[in-house]
Amino acid sequence: MVKITLELIRKRSEHNEGEISTLEEIALHQENIDKIQLIDRHCRYLKILLLQNNLISRIENLSMLKRLEYLNLALNNIEVIENLEGLESLKKLDLTVNFIGNLQSVKNLRWNENLEQLILMGNPCADYEYYRQYIVATLPQLRELDMQEIERSERIKALQIYARARDDVIESYQRYEKTRIIERTRRNAALEMTEIKTNTIEEEQENKKNEAENANTEQDDEAENERFWKQPSYHTPEDRIAIAERSLKKQEMRNHSSDKRDNRPKRVLKLFAPNGRAYNINQAKVSFKLNDEDDPDFVVLEVPVYRHLDTSYVDVDVNPTYVRVTIKGKILQLTLPCEVSVERSNVRRNTTTGNLVVSMARLIPCTTIVKKDESVKKKESKRETKILTVRPPVISRRALLEIGPSSDIHDFLMVTKDSAKQAQTDEKNLATEKKNLENFEDNPDVPPLE
Structure with missing residues (x-):
C-alpha cells in the first residue's frame, strides 16, 4: 500500500509552488x-x-488541523467515526460509501x-430503520444530513422518539x-488457501532454473490472476484491500516487463555508409527546405521548429x-549538393516564425546560377497592356409580324368559284x-427604299 510522504504532499501542492507549511488545500485521492x-x-x-x-x-492523526473546514473520506474502509474532536473548525464531513x-x-x-453537513450515504448504518432520526436527535448542530436540510419540526419529532431509535440502532x-x-471468517479461510498455494509456487520456483520453467511460472501466475478475478467478490474492507493488492501486483509485473524491454539493446542509428558517405536521415520527422538554386x-537550409522551443534544445x-x-535529441542529417565552407557558414532563427535558417557558403561559387536583374523583375512584374477594339453593335433588320393566316395557306373555298371570272x-x-x-x-429628292 501507499504511504503518505513529504514527496507525495509536495507533489500534490504544485498549486502552492510546492510549499507545504502554508498549504490550505490538498487532494490525495x-x-x-x-x-x-x-x-x-x-x-x-x-482548510480542505x-x-x-x-x-x-x-480516522487518526488529524487533531492538530484546527483550521480544517472540509474533510472528505468517501470510498474508504472506515468502520467507526472517531478522533475528530480536535477539528474545531470542521463544517462538512463526507463519509460516503464506507463500512x-x-x-x-x-x-x-x-x-x-x-x-x-454530514454525509453517510452508502454505509451499512444508513439501512437502519431509525437511522436519520437518531442522528438528528444526537447532533443538534447539524443543518444538513445526506444533503437534505433538517427542519425544526423533524428535530422535535426525532427527540420525542430518541429512546426507541437508540434501541433500534443497538439491535x-x-x-x-x-x-x-x-x-471475516470467510476471508481468513480464503487467505489461508492463498498462502498455501503461494508457498507451493515459491518452492517450485526455487527448483526451476532454466527459461522454460520460468515461462511455465509466468503461466501459473496468469492462471492464478484469472482465478482471482473470476471468483465472486463481496463489498467488504478485506475484499477491497485484496483487490487493490492484486492490482498493484499486476501493475508491478507490467512495469517489470517493460523495464526488461527497455533494457534490451537499442538499435544503433547509422549515420554514415561504409565508404564514409553521410546518410540522409530525418529522425526528427520535420519538414525542411534545402535551397541551392537561388x-x-x-546553400540555404530552412527547418521549421517550434516557435517557443528553447534554442538550447537545438544543435x-x-x-x-x-x-x-x-x-531535442532527434537527428536531421542531409548530404549537400556541393562542398561548403564551415567558417563562413552561419546559423540563425527567424524572429517571426522561429524557423532555423542555416546559410552555408559554397567553396566554389556556382556560375550556372545567374542573378536576375531587378529592372528585369520590375518589367516582368508589370502587366502587359492589351488594346481592346470596341465594335458597334450589329443592328438586325426588323422583321414584321404577320397578322392573320400566311399567304401560302390554300383557300379551299376558291375551288367552287368560276375560273373564267377569276381570269x-x-x-x-x-x-x-x-x-x-x-x-x-x-423624283430624285426622294431617297430609295431599303
Whole structure:
C-alpha cells in the first residue's frame, strides 16, 4: 500500500509552488493510501483535505488541523467515526460509501460545534430503520444530513422518539456485527488457501532454473490472476484491500516487463555508409527546405521548429559535405549538393516564425546560377497592356409580324368559284398596274427604299 510522504504532499501542492507549511488545500485521492499520517504535522493551515477513494481503515492523526473546514473520506474502509474532536473548525464531513455499522459512534461528533453537513450515504448504518432520526436527535448542530436540510419540526419529532431509535440502532448493529464475523471468517479461510498455494509456487520456483520453467511460472501466475478475478467478490474492507493488492501486483509485473524491454539493446542509428558517405536521415520527422538554386554563393537550409522551443534544445553541425541538425535529441542529417565552407557558414532563427535558417557558403561559387536583374523583375512584374477594339453593335433588320393566316395557306373555298371570272379579274389587275407604271414619275429628292 501507499504511504503518505513529504514527496507525495509536495507533489500534490504544485498549486502552492510546492510549499507545504502554508498549504490550505490538498487532494490525495485515488492513491491507495491505507493510513493517515504526517499531514497534521506539516500542513497545519489546511482548510480542505480530500482523501476519498483510498484504503483508509481508521480516522487518526488529524487533531492538530484546527483550521480544517472540509474533510472528505468517501470510498474508504472506515468502520467507526472517531478522533475528530480536535477539528474545531470542521463544517462538512463526507463519509460516503464506507463500512460504518456502529451508528452510536456519531456521538463523537458532538464536540465539533461548527459541524453543519454530514454525509453517510452508502454505509451499512444508513439501512437502519431509525437511522436519520437518531442522528438528528444526537447532533443538534447539524443543518444538513445526506444533503437534505433538517427542519425544526423533524428535530422535535426525532427527540420525542430518541429512546426507541437508540434501541433500534443497538439491535441493528448487533445483527450487522454477526454478518461481519461471517465475512471475516470467510476471508481468513480464503487467505489461508492463498498462502498455501503461494508457498507451493515459491518452492517450485526455487527448483526451476532454466527459461522454460520460468515461462511455465509466468503461466501459473496468469492462471492464478484469472482465478482471482473470476471468483465472486463481496463489498467488504478485506475484499477491497485484496483487490487493490492484486492490482498493484499486476501493475508491478507490467512495469517489470517493460523495464526488461527497455533494457534490451537499442538499435544503433547509422549515420554514415561504409565508404564514409553521410546518410540522409530525418529522425526528427520535420519538414525542411534545402535551397541551392537561388543564390550562387550560399546553400540555404530552412527547418521549421517550434516557435517557443528553447534554442538550447537545438544543435547544428555543418560539415563540408553534409549538415546535421539535432532537435531535442532527434537527428536531421542531409548530404549537400556541393562542398561548403564551415567558417563562413552561419546559423540563425527567424524572429517571426522561429524557423532555423542555416546559410552555408559554397567553396566554389556556382556560375550556372545567374542573378536576375531587378529592372528585369520590375518589367516582368508589370502587366502587359492589351488594346481592346470596341465594335458597334450589329443592328438586325426588323422583321414584321404577320397578322392573320400566311399567304401560302390554300383557300379551299376558291375551288367552287368560276375560273373564267377569276381570269377576268386578274387581267383587270394587270391593266391597272401597267397604267400606274406609265404615269410614274421619278423624283430624285426622294431617297430609295431599303
